[in-house]
Amino acid sequence: MPDEVARAHVASLTGVATFGRRRPRHRIALVLIAAAITAILLGGAAVTASASALPGEILYPVKRAVERIELVIHSDPASRAQLHIEFAQRRLAELSALQALRRAGQKVDVGAAMSSYQAEVKAAEDALADDASSAGYQALAATLDAQLQRHLAVLAALRVGAIPGPAQVAITNAIQHVDEAHSALTRTPPAKKPKAPPTGRPSTPGASPSRSQPHR
Numbered sequence: 001m002p003d004e005v006a007r008a009h010v011a012s013l014t015g016v017a018t019f020g021r022r023r024p025r026h027r028i029a030l031v032l033i034a035a036a037i038t039a040i041l042l043g044g045a046a047v048t049a050s051a052s053a054l055p056g057e058i059l060y061p062v063k064r065a066v067e068r069i070e071l072v073i074h075s076d077p078a079s080r081a082q083l084h085i086e087f088a089q090r091r092l093a094e095l096s097a098l099q100a101l102r103r104a105g106q107k108v109d110v111g112a113a114m115s116s117y118q119a120e121v122k123a124a125e126d127a128l129a130d131d132a133s134s135a136g137y138q139a140l141a142a143t144l145d146a147q148l149q150r151h152l153a154v155l156a157a158l159r160v161g162a163i164p165g166p167a168q169v170a171i172t173n174a175i176q177h178v179d180e181a182h183s184a185l186t187r188t189p190p191a192k193k194p195k196a197p198p199t200g201r202p203s204t205p206g207a208s209p210s211r212s213q214p215h216r
Contacts, residue, residue: 054094054101055113077131078140081124085144088120092154099158102167110162114170118177121148125181145185148178 050059050066067087074083095117098108124144131137152175159171 054097055109055116077127078134078136081127081131081140081144084120084124084127085147088117088124088151089147091117091120092151095158096154099162099167103161110167111170114174118174121151121177121181125184128185141185145182148182148185152178152182 050062053059053063067083070083071080074080091113095110095113098110098113101108102110128137128141128144131140155171155175155178159168159175162168162171
C-alpha cells in the first residue's frame, strides 16, 4: 500500500477512535471496529510492526490507537494506572531513540515526545487517585513509584547526553514532573469520611418532632 494511502487510512481510523469519545455509549464499539479495520487494511504484521514505530513514522498513529484500545478494554482504575505507566515507559524508550537520531544529525521533535511522556505519567497519577479507596492502593502506588524511580535514572542519562537547548530544558521539566509524582505517590491518601446514617431524630437535644394537632 502506498505511503500516502496508508497515511490516509491511519488518519481516518484514529479519527474514528477520537469521535467515539464524544459518544460514550458507542465508544467501545467504534474503537473495536477501528481496530478490526486497521488489521484488515494494514495487515496483522503491520500492526505488530507498529510496536517499534517512532513519532513521525507512518505506523506510529497505529501504535497509539492500539494503546487507546487497551485503555477502553481495561476500564478499572488500577489497570488503567498500570497501562499508563507502561505507556510512559514506551514514550521513554522512544525518547532515547529520538535522542540518538538527533545526535546523528536528524531533525526530530524531542519536545513533543517529552510532553507525551509527561501526559502518560499524569494519567497514571489520576487513575491511581481514582483507586485510592481500594485495599490494594498502597501496593500499586509502591509499584508505580519504583517504576518512576527507574524512569528518573533514564531521564538523567538522557539529559547528560542531550544537545544543549530546548531538549535539555524539556528533559529537566520531565524530571521535575516525575519528582512531583514520586512525592504524590509516597503520600498516604486522605481517608474518606464515612457518611452519617440518617436517624430521623432532631439535632437539638430535648427537642421532639413536631406533630400536627388534630382539629377540634
